[in-house]
Amino acid sequence: MRQFYLDVLVPVTYVVLVYFVGLALFYLALFGSAALDMRRYLREVRAERYQEILSSEVAPSISVLVPAHNEEATITESVRALLTLSYPQLEIVVVDDGSTDGTLAVLASTFDLVPIQPVYDLRIATLPVTAIYRSRQFPHLVVAAKDQSGKADTLNAALNIAGSELVCSLDADTILDPDGLRRLVRPFIRSPRVVAAGATIRVANGCTVSQGRMATERGPHRALAGIQAVEYLRAFLFGRPGWNRLGGNLLISGAFGLFHRQSLLETDGYTKTVGEDMELVVRLRRHGYETGQPARIEFVPDPVAWTETPTALRELGRQRERWQRGFTDTLWRHRRLFFNPRYGVLGMVVFPAFVFFEWMAPVVEAVGLVLVVLGALLGVISPLFAILFFSLACGIGILLSMLALMLEELSFRRYGRARDRALLVVWAVLENLGYRQLTVVWRLRGVMDYLGGKTSWGKMKRKGFVGSDDERSTSDTPSDHVPGVPVPPAGLGALRSPPGAPPIRLSVRHDTRLASQGSARGG
Amino acid sequence: MSPVDLVVVTLIVVGAGICAVLTTVAVSSLIQMHRVRREPRLAAVRQAVVVALSGPDDPGPGAFTGLSRSTRRYVSAVLLELAPSVNGTSRMVLNTLGERVGMLGRARRGIRSRRWSTRLYSARVLTALGVESDALVGLFDDTAPEVRAQAATWAVATPSPGAVAGLVGLLGDTDGLCRFAAQDALIRIGLPAFRALLDALASADDDVTGHILEIAAAGGDGRFAGPATDLCGHVAPRLRARAASALARTGDPAAGPVLVGLLDDPSHEVVLAAASGLAQLSYWPGAAEVEPLLSRPSWEVRRQAGLTLLALGDPGTVLLWANAPGDGQAADMSIQALQLRSLAAGGAPV
Secondary structure: HHHHHHHHHHHHHHHHHHHHHHHHHHHHHHHHHHHHHHHHHHHOOOOOOOHHOOOOOOOOOOEEEEEEEEOOHHHHHHHHHHHHOOOOEEEEEEEOOOOOOOOHHHHHHOOOOOHHHHHOOOOOOOOEEEEEEOOOOOOEEEEEEEOOOHHHHHHHHHHOOOOOOOOEOOOOOOOOOOOHHHOOOOHHHHOOEEEEEEEEEEEOOOEEEEEOOOEEEEOOOOHHHHHHHHHHHHHHHHHHHHHHHHOOOOOOOEEEEEHHHHHHHHHOOOOOOOOOOHHHHHHHHHHHHOOOOEEEEEEEEEEEEEEOOOHHHHHHHHHHHHHHHHHHHHHHHHHHOOOOOHHHHHHHHHHHHHHHHHHHHHHHHHHHHHHHHHHHHHHOOOOHHHHHHHHHHHHHHHHHHHHHHHHHHHOOOOOOHHHHHHHHHHHHHHHHHHHHHHHHHHHHHHHHHHHOOOOOOOOOEEEOOOOOOOOOOOOOOOOOOOOOOOOOOOOOHHOOOOOOOOOOOOOOOOOOOOOOOOOOOOO | OHHHHHHHHHHHHHHHHHHHHHHHHHHHHHHHHHHOOOOOHHHHHHHHHHHHOOOOOOOOOOHHHHHHHOHHHHHHHHHHHHHHHOOOOHHHHHHHHHHHHHHHOOOOOOOOOHHHHHHHHHHHHHOOOOOOOOHHHHHHHOOOHHHHHHHHHHHHOOOOHHHHHHHHHHHOOHHHHHHHHHHHHHHHHHHHHHHHHHHHHOOOOOOHHHHHHHHHHHHHHHHHHHHHHHHOOOHHHHHHHHHHHHHHHHOOOOOOHHHHOOOOOOHHHHHHHHHHHHHOOOOOOHHHHHHHHHHHOOOOHHHHHHHHHHHHHHHHHHHHHHOOOOOOOHHHHHHHHHHHHHHHHHHHOO
């Protein structure tokens, strides 16, 4: 065994070492790019109030697409919150995805809906829309109903019905900054080549919500949510802005993104896959190159969408497995891009970087850990070296997280209290002691699941909440999951208090794809 | 160097990096905490400014006691915060305060800075407070597109002939943000800008012509009727469509027949614009020509036809009712349009 290690595994160990050096350098490059991008952006928006867009006659119109499935308890607040978004030409398109509860009835009674002839522009094939309703109170609210067919198909139906230049995809439990759309629309105004723009997603656990708006922005006080908050900061303040300069992003989170509607229609909209958000962006970019007009994907760091993250390891594990499956699926579907000069920077830089530094990272990290432990056990590697090597791996992880926290501190500082920010430092350290290794396992399982042909989203457990205590959660609503069919997200209102009610503290989870890659390490 | 030494050295470097980053974070946090402790002073500044705003036109030096003790940063923040909410006399008071604390002086110097970010921020300060400056015109040629766009926004408050000319020039800018800001500014300026736009139309290229027509469509000045009518025959469908929109918005008596003529245009973009224009004009004599559009293959054209007939009053409604009993696309769209009509009227659905 010792001889085998020396003959075969030692060279592998060197490969792993070289890989880690490359990975560290890559992330430092990403950080440098992100820091430059952020600096320019902060200077650009200093003292900018975005007031002009509010009353502009030439601002592009936006349709917000809201897929809903069994959201009876929450849909009213969700839609009310969207109706209060400050944007001049806004349309809200809610599509009920075959709810078996009273979602549609609640919408009809609350917003005074009346049915109209269900004719619309069927640009993308979907399950038929069975009814379309308009509101007497809110002319810009459209509600449609169809049989259940999953989130992607429902979004495509909404896309068919929408009539604006831009469409905004939202996870139903996302809370937007009121001026988020005004900020996010800027890249589209700037260049006609921009086909999509993504924004920052932040962890809402620990924050308080009132009337559908974020009342206080606090950092999570629980380890699991806190560590995820650090991951999100790393992904959205470090990874995405970094890619803005290095060749463009490959992912816009499904939780909050703005797309050029015509581009979506030309590329057949959303695909039924567990990673539909990333797949869509890759397809948009690919289509751009294939039609001779490279399509730009922009990331804007300061419009924020707040979302809850899983608070239980098991749910988190399922989420990360699913992300990795979706990620693998997308890379496989678009494998033709890999080092293909026809696709320019996308094929030669961005796509390979995602394969090497994002998709392969858990595999190599797992191999590295096993080899070091094995080497130490066989006496080939001294225990001191093994410990030092492990410390180095953790140190680099901590350094990357700290760099993200530094960017946050020097830029937006949305988690207002110093105590919250200090806690983030603690979570950044703790992340490397167990959590990071767990994510490696989850991501590997995701790859294995994909190779095994698993296509479902897995069972998702949802909670409601009542109290103002972070510790308290209320109802555990079992999922209505149908195997093989993506489960639409919970409603916005799950995070919101009814009008007049006291602010509520979030304590629940939801599924939001945070990054292009499972552990969101920098990406 | 042995592998262990190499790892140790790397570890030390990484550790030092972590310490440096942590120190930066800690120092920044401490500065922030210090600012938060001074928050009551900020409240006092805000109060002093509001008191000054509610006082006489020139509150005198006494009113600035609180301000003079505050930092410039805070004062600037307060003034910028309040500026969009006030105008008239209050704006003048605010400007006086800005002058006395040196904020406007710095901004005037700042727009000549070598750093684009300083020029941009200074222009934003001057825009927020509506200050006039000869330097504005120079900013239209700035190397930074953000600054040019800000200059366009600034020009709304001070639409001198030079500024309007600069705005018209920005319509051909390579940066979309500048074009957007210029279009928006020219729409807001309105009448004083239209003469310059009409002059520009004579020599503009297709892109700029399109932007001018968009402004005309938003502005609705009758003087655009002639050029828009001419451009309805332009070779580019995009320009014909925009010309149709602009022409409709002028409300010119001759516009209806021109737009009816465009309903047979081979470009569905032009047909859409013409139908939409007829709706804006409520040109009911064109109803019979709009009706066939209900059967067009393009969903957008069918939809616009339904909406247009709806807007044409009784003649259009009669045609919608006539089409409703059928079984095809025209019937579907007619029913939907009639339902929208009853919805708008607050009645029961058809």
